[in-house]
Amino acid sequence: MWVQKEKKTIFVIAASFFILEGCSKDLSAKGEQAVPMGREEARKRDFGNLFGDDFLTFGGPKKPGAPGMVSATVNPFIWRASLDTLSFMPLSSADALGGVIVTDWYTAPRTPQERIKVTIYVTNPQLRADAIKVTIYKQVNKGGTWVNAPADAASATEMENIILSKARQLRVKYLEANK
Numbered sequence: 001m002w003v004q005k006e007k008k009t010i011f012v013i014a015a016s017f018f019i020l021e022g023c024s025k026d027l028s029a030k031g032e033q034a035v036p037m038g039r040e041e042a043r044k045r046d047f048g049n050l051f052g053d054d055f056l057t058f059g060g061p062k063k064p065g066a067p068g069m070v071s072a073t074v075n076p077f078i079w080r081a082s083l084d085t086l087s088f089m090p091l092s093s094a095d096a097l098g099g100v101i102v103t104d105w106y107t108a109p110r111t112p113q114e115r116i117k118v119t120i121y122v123t124n125p126q127l128r129a130d131a132i133k134v135t136i137y138k139q140v141n142k143g144g145t146w147v148n149a150p151a152d153a154a155s156a157t158e159m160e161n162i163i164l165s166k167a168r169q170l171r172v173k174y175l176e177a178n179k
Contacts, residue, residue, distance in 0.1 A: 074099040074122045078132055081166035082120045113141045134159045
């Protein structure tokens with residue numbers, strides 16, 4: 001009787017150990033840049049809780065915003081400036097509620113052996129520098145196969161600055177028009 005209880009206890013402890021061990025490992029590829037996720041995955045990751053911040057609120061979003069604002073989580077000026085900045089690239093998805101813009105792969109005519117993909121996260125309803133995060137992914141064509149390559153971090157920062165500058169201009173125009 002005691003032997004069977006001990007075997008069960010050892011089995012439960014061993015199974016618990018393996019389950020917890022499996023949860024702690026980082027299985028992502030080291031040294032490679034991950035390709036951005038789709039719209040639904042980004043929304044699930046970015047929302048603070050299971051159903052989003054505005055779940056079961058009556059009368060609209062929790063915080064009122066500027067005209068054209070669909071959600072209190074996205075600054076409308078940064079959103080519009082982001083779309084304007086990326087207007088030359090094909091969009092894969094643009095989710096105003098989640099504040100995520102993902103482009104499709106774009107190959108510049110000057111560099112046909114390279115292509116880029118951009119993901120923009122608008123994370124704050126205020127017009128601030130930390131309200132936007134730009135990530136640029138790059139691939140290089142090697143022998144007919146696209147291979148991930150490191151993207152220039154300065155390009156992402158430069159794109160953030162361009163978007164913020166355009167957003168400030170849009171805000172000034174909006175304020176002047178509504179005096």
